[in-house]
Amino acid sequence: xxxxxxxxxxxxxxxxxxxxxxxxxxxxxxxxxxxxxxxxxxxxxxxxxxxxxxxxxxxxxxxxxxxxxxxxxxxxxxxxxxxxxxxxxxxxxxxxxxxxxxxxxxxxxxx
Amino acid sequence: xxxxxxxxxxxxxxxxxxxxxxxxxxxxxxxxxxxxxxxxxxxxxxxxxxxxxxxxxxxxxxxxxxxxxxxxxxxxxxxxxxxxxxxxxxxxxxxxxxxxxxxxxxxxxxxxxxxxxxxxxxxxxxxx
Numbered sequence: 001x002x003x004x005x006x007x008x009x010x011x012x013x014x015x016x017x018x019x020x021x022x023x024x025x026x027x028x029x030x031x032x033x034x035x036x037x038x039x040x041x042x043x044x045x046x047x048x049x050x051x052x053x054x055x056x057x058x059x060x061x062x063x064x065x066x067x068x069x070x071x072x073x074x075x076x077x078x079x080x081x082x083x084x085x086x087x088x089x090x091x092x093x094x095x096x097x098x099x100x101x102x103x104x105x106x107x108x109x110x111x
Numbered sequence: 112x113x114x115x116x117x118x119x120x121x122x123x124x125x126x127x128x129x130x131x132x133x134x135x136x137x138x139x140x141x142x143x144x145x146x147x148x149x150x151x152x153x154x155x156x157x158x159x160x161x162x163x164x165x166x167x168x169x170x171x172x173x174x175x176x177x178x179x180x181x182x183x184x185x186x187x188x189x190x191x192x193x194x195x196x197x198x199x200x201x202x203x204x205x206x207x208x209x210x211x212x213x214x215x216x217x218x219x220x221x222x223x224x225x226x227x228x229x230x231x232x233x234x235x236x237x238x239x
Contacts, residue, residue: 034223048227094224105157
């Protein structure tokens, strides 16, 4: 059971917009700690997608955006493409555990 | 541009110690701008943070693994290492090393950190 809760799977058609949620609590996201997002394509290492809740690293398409409110955060992907089929993870810090926590991951399928 | 590469045995026997090394290139492991971390992904499961180290030797471990984990740094070789003792089949996973970009720092501790970039990962299987 992960400290940060994500839907295990999501799917969308090419061109659609999908949103992946990441729900935490008052000891992590709700305490004001930042949320970061990673994309893991099949057979590859995770890659940073969003840092500091809503910032995109250089080279990440603006089809990806992040937001945070209260005890939750979201990753939105617009103009869905086949190449977006991957596992997505949120990450934050938890003060009760005094450490880094990841969400359980969301497997995104492009229909 | 930082690059990281994991190395170590791909097969470890139950009850023994798993040992992995991460070699950093394209930058100094003694940089004050980074921590260095280990993360793993068991088959069919999600990512799990193992621990993080600063070049000074300060360490931070996942409480669920703390009793079995040791992370160390060798600045002369630009490497950091992971040791996980008393392994079982549940420790079978792809192990990744990563640089930890520091977010907000206060009182000598940094929060809101993120992992970037990651090594390619190495599969470690625990089996007799």
